[in-house]
Amino acid sequence: MRAAEIRAAALDLFTRLGYEATTMADIGAAVGIRGPSLYKHVASKQELLASLMTATMDDLLAAHRVAVTGTDDPVERLRRATDAHVRFHARHRREAFVGNRELRGLVEPHRAAVLARRAEYEQCFRRLVEDGVAAGVFRVASAQLASYAILDLGMGVAVWFREDAGPTENEVAWQYTEFAMGIVKAG
Template sequence: MSRVTRSTPVSSQTVQHAARDLFAAQGYRGTSMKDIAHVLGVSAPNLYNHVPSKQDLLFSIMDVAMDRALDALAAALTGVTDVAAQLHAAAAATVLDFLENPAEVTVCNTEIRSLVEPYRTTIIGKRDAYGARIRGIVERGCAEGRFHVADPRTASYLILEMGNSAKAWFRPAGTYTARQVADQYADYALRIVGNTD
């Protein structure tokens, strides 16, 4: 974790970014406001000029991440009517979000248990809405006879987990770009559902 220079202005955004990276690296419970302040080069009390609490920081990180993912999914599906093309676009958008925002995704995947109400219900609702959009595509493809899979729900979970799989090995300086990996995984998603095209 690199420390921000004292010339860097401290704002709610810089506090959130520092918290995001620390939560991803050492966990929510393993990170104190003092840790976040140290990275930013300020005193811990100074942070409360920018954020109400560590819990609010955690919720804000997750809320931003979920809204971004939902917006990216909606954008990827805009104007796409063919069900196979929809699944390809949705799977690619999912994997790409994981690869381009690994710290936020890590926090969302590992720290939902650390959220208190009503924050927890809000984030679970957004996560479920995302999953329902993917599952709806798979179910439509099965209903139309384009996909052949015994359990659309399980297949949808597998597709949603593709992002975690790619994030585990992907390196930005590696052989493939994030977009290339996302497109390859989207091809695999069509195989998972037994696309007949």
């Protein structure tokens, strides 16, 4: 219970103040624990950042695997993967924000672990595009650049999407999936 509260407080503070400006005392105060006592629950601020970023990437990878399961059709697989990617970023805006902005705050070996997961995630999309090209249903000069463009679409949702204003999550997911199909020139 305490660990989840501490992680939630750290995520909130890293989002609002930034990793560097947040102190362990700030995190402790947010959960009602004095700074020094916080170390009974977490090893360091770096460990908190690393665990937040690692969990985010693990969740993205898991959502991707679930999304593409059950069909071999390259178009449907990319549609499902894009939908899951966009929805994740709409639902987990703070995690995405911290994951992108605070990468510079990670030190080794945490940085390498998060970068490896990010590369794995990009490769998942690149393989989907390559499979579609091989099947003759996508036409792109660079599967790598197409995958980057699709990933950027979803990550951008975390910046502007709001549940209480603008298009709904369903509208955004549908439209962005259509954008992805345009990027790969599906059909």
